[in-house]
Amino acid sequence: MDATITFTVNGRQRTVTVDPQRPLLDVLREELQLTGTKYGCGEGRCGACTVLLDGKRVRSCITPAASAAGKEVLTIEGLAPQKPQAGAEGGSLHPVQAAFLAEGAFQCGYCTPGMIMSTVALLRETPHPTDEQILSALNGNLCRCNDYPRILKAVHRAAGAGG
Ligand code: FES
Numbered sequence: 462m463d464a465t466i467t468f469t470v471n472g473r474q475r476t477v478t479v480d481p482q483r484p485l486l487d488v489l490r491e492e493l494q495l496t497g498t499k500y501g502c503g504e505g506r507c508g509a510c511t512v513l514l515d516g517k518r519v520r521s522c523i524t525p526a527a528s529a530a531g532k533e534v535l536t537i538e539g540l541a542p543q544k545p546q547a548g549a550e551g552g553s554l555h556p557v558q559a560a561f562l563a564e565g566a567f568q569c570g571y572c573t574p575g576m577i578m579s580t581v582a583l584l585r586e587t588p589h590p591t592d593e594q595i596l597s598a599l600n601g602n603l604c605r606c607n608d609y610p611r612i613l614k615a616v617h618r619a620a621g622a623g624g
């Protein structure tokens with residue numbers, strides 16, 4: 462039976478009426494049209510669907526919608542300020558997004574939102590991580606394009622920029 466669930470997504474309170482066991486990923490993408498979070502494996506193995514729930518990274522494909530009730534969800538869409546800077550085209554980027562762009566740390570880009578959200582969570586807890594800490598923190602995020610060396614550089618660059 463459907464339930465009404467209220468939670469905050471990217472700073473905005475949202476209410477949905479859905480099966481409480483439905484994956485949070487589905488609710489974000491299909492009910493709230495937040496399609497930046499990607500469906501990869503659907504079983505908690507690839508990290509493409511990573512979002513932050515009360516600041517902790519979760520795999521939204523295996524997180525029931527009910528577990529977001531009353532909590533704050535941050536998705537890739539919520540990272541960057543949406544307003545364009547004066548004289549700039551488009552919106553400005555979050556330091557982690559900017560670092561991934563500067564290092565060219567993606568090819569197809571499918572893993573990138575999840576990688577970035579995991580990196581944001583890592584840098585909040587460990588502002589200047591070692592290689593080992595980065596590899597450990599991103600261990601659950603897979604890149605089928607095998608872009609790991611540039612991803613590692615991007616995380617260091619973001620750390621240097623206060624990401
Ligand atoms: S889609 Fe969620 S971990 Fe792969």
Ligand code: FES
Nearest residue numbers: 568572604605606
């Ligand atoms: S850039 Fe293609 S999956 Fe990572």
